[in-house]
Amino acid sequence: MKQKFFIIIICLIATLKMMAQEFTLQGRVTDDDNNPVELATVSVVSQGKVAFTSLKGEFSMNLHSADSVAVKFSMIGYKTKVRVLRKPRGKQTLQVVLHTDATMLGDVNVTGEKIQSDQTQEIKIKDIKMAPSANGNGVEGIIQQQAGVSTHSELSSQYNVRGGAFDENSVYINNVEVYRPFLVRSGQQEGLSVINPYMVDQIGFSTGGYGAKYGDKMSSALDITYKTLKAKGKKPVVEGSLAASLLGTDAYIGIGTRKLSWLNSVRYKTTSYLLGSLETKGEYKPNYLDYQTYLSYQPNKRWKIDFIGYISDNHYNFEPSDRETSFGTMENVKSFRVYFDGHEKDRFLTYFGTLGITRNITRNTSLSLLGSAFYTKEQEKYDIQGQYWLDQTETSENLGVGTYFEHARNYLSARVMSAKLMLRHKVQKHNVEAAVTLKREHIEENSIEYEMRDSAGYSVPHTGKDLYMIYSMKARNELNANRMETYIQDTYRFSSGIADSTGNGQTHYTLNYGVRMSHWNFNRETILSPRISLAIIPANHENTTLRLAAGLYYQAPFFKELRDTTTVNGVTVASLNEKIKSQRSIHFIAGYDYRFRMNDQRFKFSAEAYYKALSNIVPYSVSNVKVVYYGQNECSGHAAGLDFKLYGEFVPGTDSWLSLSLMDTKMKLNGKSIPLPTDQRYAVNLFFTDYFPGSRKWRMSLKLAFADGLPFAAPHKELETNSFRATAYRRADIGMSYQLLDNSRHEKKTFLKNVTLGVDCLNLFGIDNVNSYYWVTDVTNQQYAVPNYLTGRQLNARVLLEF
Numbered sequence: 135m136k137q138k139f140f141i142i143i144i145c146l147i148a149t150l151k152m153m154a155q156e157f158t159l160q161g162r163v164t165d166d167d168n169n170p171v172e173l174a175t176v177s178v179v180s181q182g183k184v185a186f187t188s189l190k191g192e193f194s195m196n197l198h199s200a201d202s203v204a205v206k207f208s209m210i211g212y213k214t215k216v217r218v219l220r221k222p223r224g225k226q227t228l229q230v231v232l233h234t235d236a237t238m239l240g241d242v243n244v245t246g247e248k249i250q251s252d253q254t255q256e257i258k259i260k261d262i263k264m265a266p267s268a269n270g271n272g273v274e275g276i277i278q279q280q281a282g283v284s285t286h287s288e289l290s291s292q293y294n295v296r297g298g299a300f301d302e303n304s305v306y307i308n309n310v311e312v313y314r315p316f317l318v319r320s321g322q323q324e325g326l327s328v329i330n331p332y333m334v335d336q337i338g339f340s341t342g343g344y345g346a347k348y349g350d351k352m353s354s355a356l357d358i359t360y361k362t363l364k365a366k367g368k369k370p371v372v373e374g375s376l377a378a379s380l381l382g383t384d385a386y387i388g389i390g391t392r393k394l395s396w397l398n399s400v401r402y403k404t405t406s407y408l409l410g411s412l413e414t415k416g417e418y419k420p421n422y423l424d425y426q427t428y429l430s431y432q433p434n435k436r437w438k439i440d441f442i443g444y445i446s447d448n449h450y451n452f453e454p455s456d457r458e459t460s461f462g463t464m465e466n467v468k469s470f471r472v473y474f475d476g477h478e479k480d481r482f483l484t485y486f487g488t489l490g491i492t493r494n495i496t497r498n499t500s501l502s503l504l505g506s507a508f509y510t511k512e513q514e515k516y517d518i519q520g521q522y523w524l525d526q527t528e529t530s531e532n533l534g535v536g537t538y539f540e541h542a543r544n545y546l547s548a549r550v551m552s553a554k555l556m557l558r559h560k561v562q563k564h565n566v567e568a569a570v571t572l573k574r575e576h577i578e579e580n581s582i583e584y585e586m587r588d589s590a591g592y593s594v595p596h597t598g599k600d601l602y603m604i605y606s607m608k609a610r611n612e613l614n615a616n617r618m619e620t621y622i623q624d625t626y627r628f629s630s631g632i633a634d635s636t637g638n639g640q641t642h643y644t645l646n647y648g649v650r651m652s653h654w655n656f657n658r659e660t661i662l663s664p665r666i667s668l669a670i671i672p673a674n675h676e677n678t679t680l681r682l683a684a685g686l687y688y689q690a691p692f693f694k695e696l697r698d699t700t701t702v703n704g705v706t707v708a709s710l711n712e713k714i715k716s717q718r719s720i721h722f723i724a725g726y727d728y729r730f731r732m733n734d735q736r737f738k739f740s741a742e743a744y745y746k747a748l749s750n751i752v753p754y755s756v757s758n759v760k761v762v763y764y765g766q767n768e769c770s771g772h773a774a775g776l777d778f779k780l781y782g783e784f785v786p787g788t789d790s791w792l793s794l795s796l797m798d799t800k801m802k803l804n805g806k807s808i809p810l811p812t813d814q815r816y817a818v819n820l821f822f823t824d825y826f827p828g829s830r831k832w833r834m835s836l837k838l839a840f841a842d843g844l845p846f847a848a849p850h851k852e853l854e855t856n857s858f859r860a861t862a863y864r865r866a867d868i869g870m871s872y873q874l875l876d877n878s879r880h881e882k883k884t885f886l887k888n889v890t891l892g893v894d895c896l897n898l899f900g901i902d903n904v905n906s907y908y909w910v911t912d913v914t915n916q917q918y919a920v921p922n923y924l925t926g927r928q929l930n931a932r933v934l935l936e937f
Contacts, residue, residue, distance in 0.1 A: 735786060
């Protein structure tokens with residue numbers, strides 16, 4: 135009995151001693167910017183213990199105490215760090231910072247993807263350079279393929295989002311809002327976008343429910359961040375590219391040292407070859423040229439200076455000769471022939487610049503002062519006469535014969551200057567951002583437009599008494615206004631539940647909430663815009679994200695919305711309405727993301743349901759890309775729909791996606807319920823990339839678009855007469871490329887890193903898509919809608935040199 139008692143005592147003492155030698159190690163692993171490092175490995179080799187950090191970079195593990203315990207922290211792309219604990223006891227907490235390993239990043243292919251934790255999705259840019267494009271604007275071309283986004287012209291870089299107009303989309307470059315030209319009325323006139331794809335580092339895009347940091351636009355937010363080059367050692371890093379095609383030439387060069395990064399790009403675009411496929415024949419002379427530079431200087435960790443400079447000079451000259459269009463049904467075909475005299479000469483000159491100074495007060499706090507200036511001088515001049523014949527093809531019956539004459543002398547200059555003070559602060563689980571912006575706006579307009587139509591010797595409209603033109607407009611306006619904007623928002627990341635040793639078992643939340651306020655002295659209006667979004671990653675379901683968002687969004691009026699028209703004796707006069715108010719939209723959004731692997735390839739399925747309650751709407755009409763507003767807050771309505779997107783690597787090493795959008799819109803105007811002018815009931819978009827079997831040098835990129843047509847009515851009529859709908863937009867573009875030289879690892883003795891040859895077939899199936907309509911009026915005032923078709927099938931050859 136004594137022997138058994140003695141053995142029990144010995145076992146208890148040994149157990150207590152072992153318990154006294156155990157301790158708990160916990161902590162958090164972050165990168166150089168204090169962001170959590172997810173799934174980093176925490177290991178103690180001597181004890182055979184391994185743990186992984188959670189999505190918040192946190193870890194916890196039980197270890198045995200010893201004279202010294204070596205804990206190793208490692209993650210691909212970061213330098214491994216080892217911490218040695220001396221005789222650890224009880225609970226030990228470590229805060230570990232892993233530094234980027236520049237030597238590893240050149241050899242490691244990182245295939246992980248950032249988890250979307252708010253309403254802004256990250257758009258990859260690696261497939262932009264060789265994707266087939268008719269307008270040459272790579273970033274907008276990718277945006278136009280996203281769920282909830284629509285476009286009806288391959289010549290334009292503009293887009294509609296969930297029933298909104300072109301003007302309802304905000305665009306930012308390095309936290310500064312950028313502007314588009316005002317007088318552009320067709321895709322043929324559009325030049326190059328201010329967004330330079332060769333300088334882009336990150337693209338964030340939101341179709342609704344976005345944070346308070348983005349301006350007073352009520353449809354979408356596009357956030358562009360330009361890249362900076364940084365040398366690994368004393369030797370500066372240099373990169374560049376030269377691209378040429380039948381549609382233009384681009385040159386880019388960038389240089390980076392430890393403190394300085396300087397990017398430069400010159401682009402030239404001409405669409406003469408592409409416009410030659412339009413039904414209106416003539417001499418097209420479009421020439422678009424721009425230069426852009428981005429300079430970033432960081433003398434130390436405390437200070438940073440950024441400068442962006444942009445100059446754009448776009449010319450569009452056109453002398454039409456003739457046109458012949460057949461339209462109608464198989465049983466009722468009509469022929470429209472026109473012979474032209476006259477010409478059009480347009481010019482759009484733009485200057486844009488930003489200067490930013492950032493002071494890093496502490497590791498987690500920074501203060502930035504951003505100044506920007508935008509100036510545009512635009513002119514649109516044309517005198518075009520057309521003599522037309524409209525015939526019934528089956529019977530050769532003449533339905534109408536006449537002459538029309540179109541005249542315009544439109545001049546506009548605009549200047550917008552702004553100063554923005556922005557504060558960013560990180561504290562524990564919060565990421566706070568606040569800013570105040572002051573803007574000074576000056577716009578001058580002097581416009582005269584008229585259109586005369588003669589049918590069978592009578593001027594239309596024919597009253598028998600008075601002589602009126604079918605359309606005549608005059609405008610001479612000047613806007614001088616000040617605008618103040620401010621916002622504050624916080625991103626709060628927290629978790630619930632108890633995590634196990636691998637970091638699982640917790641539900642992770644990301645809450646973004648904030649408020650935005652602005653005041654415009656022109657209409658003496660102050661608006662307040664609260665916004666909130668919540669993302670949830672359920673416990674033990676780290677591949678699933680649930681997203682909810684709501685907010686009150688305003689479309690603050692600018693020059694286009696202000697133009698109110700009155701017609702007296704057949705002459706329309708446009709003036710600025712000082713009583714106009716901001717349009718309002720309340721967003722309700724529910725989203726679902728599911729990340730999975732199939733055939734060892736990563737995929738992501740996303741779905742969103744949304745409802746937008748619209749009020750104080752300013753009605754507008756759309757012709758081509760020209761938006762004409764009524765100048766009065768007259769409507770209310772809604773936009774609701776579903777967006778689906780499947781994104782992933784259908785082929786290893788390439789990104790592809792398929793999107794489906796369903797939408798219903800309505801607005802009430804003068805007691806009548808009608809669809810919004812951008813009511814696109816369905817849209818399907820596909821972007822697919824693939825390699826030829828057995829070769830990584832041959833590559834194919836395919837873009838497909840199938841979208842519902844938009845409602846329309848005869849020009850110069852009330853919007854509630856929109857009783858027609860255009861045919862569906864259907865288009866396929868395919869590009870083939872061959873990598874002639876792959877020297878990305880610098881194995882060959884040449885300064886070139888990549889040489890790629892490509893050929894594109896634009897509008898592969900030669901489908902006649904309708905962009906707008908020309909209306910022919912006979913003497914009885916009956917009108918016929920003659921479709922204006924877009925570009926036909928064209929081939930484009932390209933070459934890309936990178937070094």
